[in-house]
Amino acid sequence: MTQPEQYVHQPVMLDEVMQMWPTERDGFYIDGTFGRGGHSRALLAWLGPQGRLAGIDRDPQAVATAEALAAEDERFSIHAGRFDCLPDVVAAVGRPLTGILLDLGVSSPQLDDPARGFSFLRDGPLDMRMDPSRGESAAEWLARAEEHDIANVLYRYGEEKRSRAIARRIVAERERQPLDTTLALAGLIESVLGRGQPGKHPATRSFQAIRIHVNQELEALEQVLEQAQACLAPGGRLAVISFHSLEDRQVKLFLRDAEGRRPQPRGLPLPPQPVLMRSLGKARLAGADEIARNPRSRSAVLRVAEKV
Numbered sequence: 001m002t003q004p005e006q007y008v009h010q011p012v013m014l015d016e017v018m019q020m021w022p023t024e025r026d027g028f029y030i031d032g033t034f035g036r037g038g039h040s041r042a043l044l045a046w047l048g049p050q051g052r053l054a055g056i057d058r059d060p061q062a063v064a065t066a067e068a069l070a071a072e073d074e075r076f077s078i079h080a081g082r083f084d085c086l087p088d089v090v091a092a093v094g095r096p097l098t099g100i101l102l103d104l105g106v107s108s109p110q111l112d113d114p115a116r117g118f119s120f121l122r123d124g125p126l127d128m129r130m131d132p133s134r135g136e137s138a139a140e141w142l143a144r145a146e147e148h149d150i151a152n153v154l155y156r157y158g159e160e161k162r163s164r165a166i167a168r169r170i171v172a173e174r175e176r177q178p179l180d181t182t183l184a185l186a187g188l189i190e191s192v193l194g195r196g197q198p199g200k201h202p203a204t205r206s207f208q209a210i211r212i213h214v215n216q217e218l219e220a221l222e223q224v225l226e227q228a229q230a231c232l233a234p235g236g237r238l239a240v241i242s243f244h245s246l247e248d249r250q251v252k253l254f255l256r257d258a259e260g261r262r263p264q265p266r267g268l269p270l271p272p273q274p275v276l277m278r279s280l281g282k283a284r285l286a287g288a289d290e291i292a293r294n295p296r297s298r299s300a301v302l303r304v305a306e307k308v
C-alpha cells in the first residue's frame with residue numbers, strides 16, 4: 001500500500017467548516033473521518049489547551065497516521081472503527097460533546113493506491129474495503145451475489161440505468177473466470193456500456209455503487225446521524241460534507257425530521273413533532289478557487305446543524 005510521494009492533502013471546505021464551527025476552544029470535538037488528518041490538524045491548531053479532539057477512522061493507514069499525531073499532541077486521541085461507534089468514543093472521553101465533523105466517502109490516498117482496489121483507472125485486487133480486515137471484498141461479494149442483488153446495488157447506489165445488463169454480464173463472466181481485479185471489472189462494464197462521455201469513465205457509477213455496498217456506507221451514516229443528535233450537548237454542532245446525492249439526501253432528510261418538519265400523512269394529524277436540531281443556513285458548496293485548486297471539492301456539499 002503505497003502513497004504517491006508528492007501527495008499533499010487538502011482538507012475540503014475547511015474555511016466554510018471553521019466559519020460554522022462552535023466557538024468554544026476548550027470544548028470536546030470529534031472528527032469522525034480522520035483520513036490523513038487535514039481537518040483534524042486544522043482543528044488542533046485552533047483548539048485551546050483544555051480542548052479535546054477525538055479522531056475516528058476504519059482505515060488502518062489512517063489510524064497509523066493518527067496514532068503518530070496522538071503521540072505528539074495529548075489533546076488528541078484516535079479510535080479505530082466505524083464512525084457509528086460514536087457513543088463509545090464519547091463515553092471513553094467522558095466530556096460533553098461540542099462538535100462533530102464528518103467528511104464522508106473515501107480519501108484521495110485510498111483512491112490513488114491501486115492495492116486498495118477502489119480505482120477503475122489502475123489495476124489492482126478488486127477489494128474496495130476501507131477496513132480490509134473486516135467483511136467481504138468487492139471481488140468476494142461479486143463472486144457469490146445473486147444477479148438481481150447486484151443489479152439492485154448498481155441501481156440504488158450508483159443510479160446506473162443499465163444495472164441489469166451489467167449484472168447479467170458479471171454473472172456470465174464469473175462462470176468463466178474469477179472477476180478479481182479492478183481493470184477486469186472496469187473492462188467488463190465498458191464492454192456493456194461502451195466508452196461513455198468524455199471525462200467520465202463508464203465504470204464510475206458502478207464502482208461507486210459497489211464501494212458504498214461493500215462498506216455499508218449509508219447504513220453507517222444513518223446510524224451516526226442519530227447518534228450525533230443524541231450525543232451532542234445543547235448548542236453543539238454537527239457538520240457533514242457529502243460527495244454524492246445519496247449521502248446528501250440522507251443528511252437533508254435527517255435534518256428535516258430533526259427540525260420537526262417531517263411531512264404529515266393526509267387525514268391523520270400527528271402530535272407536534274419535537275425540534276431536536278436547527279440547520280445553520282442552507283447547504284454550502286465549495287468556492288471556485290477551491291475547486292480550481294482541488295477538483296475533488298467540486299461535488300462537496302456542507303450542511304451544518306446545531307442541537308437545540
Ligand SMILES: C[S@@+](CC[C@H](N)C(=O)[O-])C[C@H]1O[C@@H](n2cnc3c(N)ncnc32)[C@H](O)[C@@H]1O
Nearest residue numbers: 033035036037038039058059082083103107220
Ligand atoms: C474523505 S476522507 C477524510 C479526509 C479528512 N477529512 C482529511 O482532511 O484528511 C474519509 C475518511 O473517512 C473514513 N471513513 C469513511 N466512512 C467511514 C465510516 N463509516 N467509519 C469510519 N471511517 C470512515 C475513510 O476511511 C477515510 O479515511
